[in-house]
Amino acid sequence: MNILFNGLSLGAIYALIALGYTMVYGIAKMLNFAHGDVIMVGAYALLVTLNLQGHIALGVVVSVVVCTVAGIVIEKLAYKPLRGASPLAVLITAIGVSYLLQSVSQLIFGAAPQPITIGNFGTVNLFGAEISTSTILTLVVGSVIMACLTVFIKKTRTGRAMVAVSEDRGAALLMGINVNRIIMITFAIGSALAACASVFYLMQIPSLEPTLGSMPGIKAFTAAVIGGIGSIPGAMLGGVLLGVIEKVCLSIPALSPYTTAVEFGLLIVILLVRPIGLLGKKRREKV
């Protein structure tokens, strides 16, 4: 029971990060490999606020704001000038941005891991199992955020414009949609989600260093690909699936050293069996 809940909450974290990958891929048609490092930026923003005696709630807000701004600035300075450039150039730029963020934070905060305490929320008894409140919190808040995102995409004018841009940028432009603005909003939302993920992540692993974002970033990217990159429900499904698998593997002594291998093995199997991912859509041939 405990394992399941831990897995689901880790899955929610992966899903929140994976959404950033998948939305940016769907709409801007690029892999933002710096996305994982935005989590790290959010984590340090939280740490600084807490060190300045700020309340945890304030820390979360600061983290979200800092990440959103960072996302917009990164898009504007690094990716926007490359619109229309070859995908390889954009990809290499993204890797460059990733290293830049890591190096800058290492200059500011040093390379040594720093502890962070987000308070102990205790545990609750649920279905006869002791489950930590932070796990429940991650699960509930994560689900609410994802539900809000789904409604936003389906029901609002901006959300529909995002769908249109992801499907056909040119046709979206002909509708009068400001494509650049939609891409900017996508980066902003993705980064804000990464900030939320960073808070939940620190609740589980209360230590941070400049390379903090790499592993969850790569795991979430894997989740996005498993779910079908470009697909929003796919990212959610992939994230939750990966989180549960990770926790289940870790709980089986014989399997636990191979947890990461199992996760990436799953990715390979999915790519072999269903290259578009679980919920990915086949690209229709243009007539």
Next chain:
Amino acid sequence: MALLEVKDLQVYYGVICALKGISFEVNQGEIVSLIGANGAGKTTTMQSIAGLIPIKGGVVNYDGQPINKVPGHKLVKMGMSQVPEGRRVFQELTVYENLVMGAYTQKDKKKIKEDIDEICTRFPRLGERKKQIAGTLSGGEQQMLAMGRAMMSHPKLLMLDEPSMGLSPLLVDEVFNIIKDYHKSGTTILLVEQNAKKALAVSDRAYVLETGSIAASGKASDLMNDESIKKAYLGE
């Protein structure tokens, strides 16, 4: 008065020159067509006017002001609307949602609903299929949807790129009837067509594009009787 005035328009794909400086104009209230064979530069012309591909040289004036530097998405608000080549309806959205996308620049929700009803009267088949996913429509229905979607922004200038492509003769007639009909409601129309015969039949004036330059122009009725045009484009 010229609603759209194109002067010495040049467009390049890399080093390849697609438009070698073409000039034409569309006056208020006219139907003007650009005809020509595959690769003549018709779609390039349309896309560069709409801001989908960059203009290398020349001037495009719309409604009295230059629009070379105006971002494409702003042109819709200025009353320019385009039905792109290959329809390009949003495959994953429903018919209704596609029409709503067409009204992206419109703010009044009640008016949008009324407009959708009006489009569904103009295209009864869209009305029957409002909830259907656009990707599952037939080619003809998708063409109707693309046209309906472009009409949702109440354009002053409607530009249609190959609306008859890939359609059965019966549907081609239907499409041209709709264009004629819509023109009567007061919209200026720029039409790009490979089906020169049909295009000339509905147009006031026409320009013939040949490998990036204008080879001939004039009244549609004159071009229809021009011997060389007949041979090259009308198959007579």
